[in-house]
Amino acid sequence: MKIIISNSSPEPIYEQIAKQIKSQIIAGDLEEGAALPSIRKLAQELHISVITTKRAYEELEKEGFIDTVAGKGTFVAIQNKEMLREKKMKSIEDQMTDMVSEAQKMGISLEELQEMLLILYSSDD
Amino acid sequence: MTNTLEISNLSKSYKGFHLNNVSLNLPTGYIMGLIGPNGAGKTTIIKIIMNLVMKQAGSVKVFRMDHQAQEVAIKKRIGFVYDTPAFYAHLNLKQLKNVVAPFYENWDDTVFNDLVNRFNLPINKSLKKFSRGMTMKASIAIALSHHADFIIMDEPTSGLDPVVRREMLDFLRGIMQDENKSILFSSHVTSDIEQAADYITYVNDGRVVFSKTKDEVNEAYALVKGGNDLLDDDTKKSLIAVRSGDYGFEGLTADLKASKKIFGDKAVYDKASLEDIMFFHNLQLKNAHQ
Structure with missing residues (x-):
């Protein structure tokens, strides 16, 4: 630890x-x-x-x-891996919801957002 | 949770000094740091607990027993370290031990020797040749060799260099691996308290300003800084005290959340150190006297 x-x-x-x-x-x-x-x-x-x-x-x-x-x-705790993954997914989903609503407020289109995500996803690491 | 120490509405007056309605609780298994400026009443509180000074009103319970009625039973289980150790200076540590040990049923030579080794204390050297740090360590070794459940220390780190001071605080934390022990120590050095205490009791001018867990203190208090245009009679009221200059102000809040609502994002919020907290509380007191 x-x-x-x-x-x-x-x-x-x-x-x-x-x-x-x-x-x-x-x-x-x-x-x-x-x-x-x-x-x-x-x-x-x-x-x-x-x-x-x-x-x-x-x-x-x-x-x-x-x-x-x-x-x-x-x-x-002994827990099932599925549940852990689900918890993590839920938190990512929450963050995406925030992101989408921010983007909508600023008038960013879905295409632009997807493009941003694509760049971030492939450049990260 | 049981309390090792319970003080309620304690009062005592000397010429020119009043201890005023002091109340505090120390739960078993924790370290409480008593801070405050010199002359705030820290030592008087400790002396009253030890029944070395008579209280005038209020009650003091140690291990849930009255500190006067059951003084002997209580003191067997207390390890007391004075700020100025009153030793027989012509003795060496071994002789001193032989004087003190018979007073305690639970005296344990193994613990004593262990502490002496750990603190690197010379056993045959006359105590009057001890440095301040060694004297403090010696009085700790003497105070902790009878398996005390409650350790009371008045300014244990005063006059010690930073290295020895660290060792001391680490040592105290080591004792707390046993959840049946409790420690009360006073200091006017805020970093000692920040490092070692679980509970912080701040005494000023004979009163308890607050007695809280360290986390509560860290989370509630903050420094608010901003331009003087943010200050008016209303917003000022939300701060404990304010110091303002030509270019802006700095104030202490005891309720960070509320202050954020009042000043919004026009102000800057910084962590308040214990020193900041003491400084602004003192300023508040000064303002009140004017």
């Missing part, structure tokens, strides 16, 4: 942690059932408050990415 925190980022630290763990779970770097460090261990390692790490874990738990078993620890 890799977590890098920026103190100058406007994004709250608990969100930075939750996001990074989440993307490592989705990418498969953190496997199902893998044990995560305790909130106290993680707080010590990252030099942050226990309250912050606790909040990050609570966020991840709420979204179903991790499970906390009382007395045992915290683990990457």
